[in-house]
Amino acid sequence: MLIRKGAEASLFLEEWQGQRIILKRRLPKEYRHPQIDGRIRNYRTLHESQLLHQAKAAGVPTPVIFLVDLHESIIMMEFVEGKRLKEILPTLSPGKQKLLCKLVGRMIGCLHKNCLVHGDLTTSNMILTNDGKIVFLDFGLGEKTTALESRGVDLHLMKRAFESTHFRIAEKCFSAILKGYAEILGEEVTSRVIAKIEEIELRGRYISGRSEHEH
Amino acid sequence: MQGRKPEQVCLGIEATADDFGVGILDFEGKVLSNVVDAFVPESGGIHPREAARHHARVAGQVISTAIQQAKIQPEDIAIVAFSQGPGLGPCLRTGATAARALAAYIGVPLVGVNHCVAHIEIGKLATKAKDPVTLYVSGGNTLVSAFDAGRYRVFGETLDIAVGNCLDVFAREVGLRRDGVPFGAVVEKLGRKGRNFLNLPYSVKGMDLSFSGLLTAAITLYRTGKHDLEDLCYSLQETVFSMLAEVTERALAHVEKREVLLTGGVAANERLQEMLKAVADEHNSLFCGVPKEYALDNGAMIAWTGILKYRAGVTTPLVDSFVRLKWRLDDEDALWVTDKC
Ligand SMILES: Nc1ncnc2c1ncn2[C@@H]1O[C@H](COP(=O)(O)OP(=O)(O)O)[C@@H](O)[C@H]1O
Ligand SMILES: Nc1ncnc2c1ncn2[C@@H]1O[C@H](COP(=O)(O)OP(=O)(O)O)[C@@H](O)[C@H]1O
Numbered sequence: 001m002l003i004r005k006g007a008e009a010s011l012f013l014e015e016w017q018g019q020r021i022i023l024k025r026r027l028p029k030e031y032r033h034p035q036i037d038g039r040i041r042n043y044r045t046l047h048e049s050q051l052l053h054q055a056k057a058a059g060v061p062t063p064v065i066f067l068v069d070l071h072e073s074i075i076m077m078e079f080v081e082g083k084r085l086k087e088i089l090p091t092l093s094p095g096k097q098k099l100l101c102k103l104v105g106r107m108i109g110c111l112h113k114n115c116l117v118h119g120d121l122t123t124s125n126m127i128l129t130n131d132g133k134i135v136f137l138d139f140g141l142g143e144k145t146t147a148l149e150s151r152g153v154d155l156h157l158m159k160r161a162f163e164s165t166h167f168r169i170a171e172k173c174f175s176a177i178l179k180g181y182a183e184i185l186g187e188e189v190t191s192r193v194i195a196k197i198e199e200i201e202l203r204g205r206y207i208s209g210r211s212e213h214e215h
Numbered sequence: 216m217q218g219r220k221p222e223q224v225c226l227g228i229e230a231t232a233d234d235f236g237v238g239i240l241d242f243e244g245k246v247l248s249n250v251v252d253a254f255v256p257e258s259g260g261i262h263p264r265e266a267a268r269h270h271a272r273v274a275g276q277v278i279s280t281a282i283q284q285a286k287i288q289p290e291d292i293a294i295v296a297f298s299q300g301p302g303l304g305p306c307l308r309t310g311a312t313a314a315r316a317l318a319a320y321i322g323v324p325l326v327g328v329n330h331c332v333a334h335i336e337i338g339k340l341a342t343k344a345k346d347p348v349t350l351y352v353s354g355g356n357t358l359v360s361a362f363d364a365g366r367y368r369v370f371g372e373t374l375d376i377a378v379g380n381c382l383d384v385f386a387r388e389v390g391l392r393r394d395g396v397p398f399g400a401v402v403e404k405l406g407r408k409g410r411n412f413l414n415l416p417y418s419v420k421g422m423d424l425s426f427s428g429l430l431t432a433a434i435t436l437y438r439t440g441k442h443d444l445e446d447l448c449y450s451l452q453e454t455v456f457s458m459l460a461e462v463t464e465r466a467l468a469h470v471e472k473r474e475v476l477l478t479g480g481v482a483a484n485e486r487l488q489e490m491l492k493a494v495a496d497e498h499n500s501l502f503c504g505v506p507k508e509y510a511l512d513n514g515a516m517i518a519w520t521g522i523l524k525y526r527a528g529v530t531t532p533l534v535d536s537f538v539r540l541k542w543r544l545d546d547e548d549a550l551w552v553t554d555k556c
Contacts, residue, residue, distance in 0.1 A: 007461070007468035031493035032457040035412050120421045124469075141420060153374060157421035163545070164368040202541070203375060 008044075008140065013079060021066060022080075026073035026140075041073040044140035049075050051116060051139035058114035060107045061135040080135045085123035089166060089173070101173045103134055105180025108158070111136075113184055117143050117150045121158035123165060152196030155181070159197065223293040225525070226281065226317070227518025228274075230310025231302025231330045232355060233261060235270040237281040238515030239292075242522055244340050247285035249508065249515040252277050261354075267305030274313045281514065292321055296521020299327030299531070300539030302355075307538035315536060326521040327531035330512075331356065331544040332367060336523060337516030338478045342503035348472045350463045350491065353479035353512075354379035357459075359422060359466045360544055362552055367544050370466040371422030378455055379481045381426040385451060389437045389444060402448045403484050409449020413442060417454055422462045422469075429454060452486055460490040467498050478505040527551035 004011040012023040026041040028034075045068065052062045067076040085104070089097060104126065111118055118125075119141030127135045143150055158177065162170035182190040224247060229236035236251040254269040256262050282289060297314035300307060311327075318325040335349050348361045348370075357373040376384075379399055386398035393401060415432050418425040433451050436442055463475060475495040477488060488504050495502040509516060524530075527550040 005468075007465040029460075029493075029497075031460055031490045033412055033453045035414070036417065036453060036457050039414070040417065122421070153420050153423070157423065160369070160423075161421075164363070164370055167364065167366075167368075200374060 016066070016076070020079040022063070022077050024075045024077065042070055045070055045073045045075060047142065048138070048140040051142040051144075052077070054114070054116055054144075055111060055118075055136060055139065058116060059110045061129075061133045062139075063135065063137065080127045080129065080137075082127040082129040082135065085126040085128055085134070086165065088128055089123060090169070094169075094172070097169060097173060098176045100128070100134070101176035102180035102183075105177035105182075106184055107134055107136060107180075108155070108177065109181040109184025112146075112151050112154070112181075115144055115146050117145060117154040119143060119154065119157075121154060122161040148192060148196050151193050152200050155193060156197045156200045224285065224287055224291055225294045225296055225326075225518045225522045226278070226292050227296040227328070227333075227514045227516070227521050228278075228310045228314045228317075229298045229330070229333075229512050229514045229517045230270050230306050230313075231298045231300070231512065232306055233266045233269075234512040235273055235277055235310070236512055236514035236517075237277045238513055238518040239281050239285040239287065240515060240518045240522060242293075242526070244519060244522075246515050247287065248281045248283075249513055250277050250281045250284065251511070251513055261303070263303040263305045266303065267309045270306060270309040270313075274309070278313070278317065289321055292317075292323060294318075294324050294326055294521055294525050294530070295321070296326040296328050296517045296524075297536075298330045298333065298517050299536070300330065300542030302330060302538075302540065304538065304540055307540065311536060311538050315533065324525065324530040325533070325536055326524050326529065327536055327539075328517050328520045328524065329542055329544060329547055330517075331358065331360070332547065332549065333516035333520040334478050334510075335360065335367060335476065336520045337509045337513070338476045338503070338505040340519055341505055341509045342476065344474045344476050344501070344503040346472055347474035347476035347503060348463060348467045348470060348500075349476040349478065350459060350482075351479045352378050352459065352477075352481035352487075354383060356479060357424060357426075358544065359462050361466060361470045361472055362549065363470065365548050365550075365552075367549055369543070369545050370469065371424065371462040374420065374423050374425045375427040376430070378424075378426060378459065379479070381430050381455065382451070382481070385430055385433055388434045389447070391444075397480065397483075399481055399484060402452060403486065405445050406448035406452045406486070409443070409445040409447070411443070411446045411449075412453065413446055413450040415450055415454045417458060419458050419461055422465050424458050424462060426455065452484075456484070456487045456490050459487065460494050463491060464494045464498070467494065467500060472500065474501045474503055476503045476505065478510045480511055482510045483507055523551035 003013045009024050009026045049068045055062045064078040125138040159174050223242045227238045233254040238249040239247045252273045254266045295318040357377045359371040360367050383398040391401050416429045492502040
């Protein structure tokens with residue numbers, strides 16, 4: 001049963017060996033060159049399945065993977081019971097929001113500490129389970145890297161997701177995230193990442209990048 | 216005065232970069248005139264100070280031409296709007312100075328307008344889009360935005376250079392000649408003849424984009440001397456536009472709107488239009504391509520946004536009329552957007 005048609009993939013909820021599973025299928029896009037299309041779907045499917053695995057090893061909950069079909073760009077994984085952070089977060093008390101965001105920050109910290117960046121940190125890609133864990137989804141845009149730039153971009157994306165989707169609580173939530181992050185990576189690394197985020201925010205805006213590239 | 220009754224009109228001044236534009240609209244949204252004088256530098260690149268000098272030189276003339284073409288008298292002007300940011304300091308200041316002087320001379324309120332917001336608003340007016348996801352792509356901007364809870368929110372943007380800038384620098388580095396047309400159009404034309412697709416880095420992060428790695432790779436490929444320029448242009452366009460289409464699609468799926476608005480100088484590209492139309496189709500949305508006249512920097516967009524803001528009760532007192540070089544799109548309540556349908 002199709003449960004969601006995202007931008008990239010369609011998600012099907014199915015029964016497999018007595019349990020509920022998710023089939024994530026990256027569909028071909030007619031509008032782009034077949035070579036780009038094939039490359040993206042193949043790469044991201046492979047990559048996502050590897051990173052989901054590595055994230056788990058880093059102590060970040062992710063769905064269990066059962067099967068990967070590179071030819072069809074399909075990942076079969078565990079269906080995670082729970083609520084998406086996107087929906088649940090706004091309903092919580094400020095205290096609970098802070099706690100949860102701190103936990104999110106710690107999880108991001110664990111990823112970064114283990115040379116992983118998620119690449120698409122949004123509250124749609126996090127599920128809060130009944131036992132209070134946060135499961136991270138959707139690693140298709142992730143990377144294996146410790147580069148400050150990539151870490152900065154990762155957190156910048158998280159921040160922007162809050163600003164565009166949870167603007168009222170964005171500031172508080174993001175600072176709680178940074179607190180949790182600092183618990184894992186330490187103050188020194190965290191302050192360098194924060195400086196990077198600020199730099200990224202000033203970039204790409206009107207003109208700034210442009211003059212450098214003019215000759 | 217000629218037969219025309221002095222209806223309420225707004226004069227808008229656009230001066231964020233190399234174009235100086237003046238547009239006049241009546242309060243119903245009818246464009247009475249839209250005049251642009253572009254600064255064309257001798258050598259490549261952007262020269263803020265020279266552009267500003269150009270603007271200062273032509274300002275008076277462009278304003279009076281716009282007033283003449285609109286067939287109004289200066290006294291008919293009810294408000295003066297100007298591009299307050301974001302943009303190049305010297306250019307913005309020249310535009311703001313002209314606006315302040317004109318408003319003071321006629322004795323009417325001043326309305327400072329965000330350049331990016333203005334692109335969206337005139338796009339909506341020109342295409343009748345009501346509540347779109349907007350992809351705004353030009354020489355200085357690359358962003359995906361949509362209205363949500365009182366503001367235009369930024370969902371994605373470039374992490375380094377703007378897409379138009381990427382095309383322009385590539386064109387210049389490989390020695391293409393512009394002959395009066397934009398570099399982007401030169402790349403488009405050559406790209407149409409390309410047959411062999413060459414792999415280039417594809418860089419999408421969340422809904423953000425990065426072009427500089429890809430630009431360097433394309434230039435490096437060119438310098439190997441092994442590839443046709445046509446194939447390179449073709450591959451560059453295919454890659455860059457696929458990235459733009461992807462982030463637009465992500466935003467569209469995320470906010471679930473029914474319209475896709477494409478604007479900015481790069482919006483003139485037919486291949487990009489085709490891709491975005493396909494994205495819109497796939498999500499049962501309507502593709503709204505903004506006509507060139509209103510997709511490029513222009514004064515009409517500033518005038519129209521000035522009217523919208525004024526009608527919502529917003530004016531800009533002199534003390535607040537300083538220019539805002541890095542004014543964010545989402546840094547302002549869009550009080551005038553009410554009809555969300
Ligand atoms: N393993 C899973 N268990 C439960 N829900 C899931 C799972 N994977 C995805 N989802 C749901 O589907 C949505 C989209 O999945 P995602 O992997 O982010 O695809 P896309 O990249 O297309 O957004 C998620 O926000 C979540 O609600
Ligand atoms: N047909 C086209 N295809 C792609 N890019 C184009 C085309 N026509 C113009 N452009 C690009 O549009 C940009 C100029 O747009 P404009 O809105 O005037 O930007 P800005 O004022 O920010 O420089 C340039 O980068 C130019 O190369």
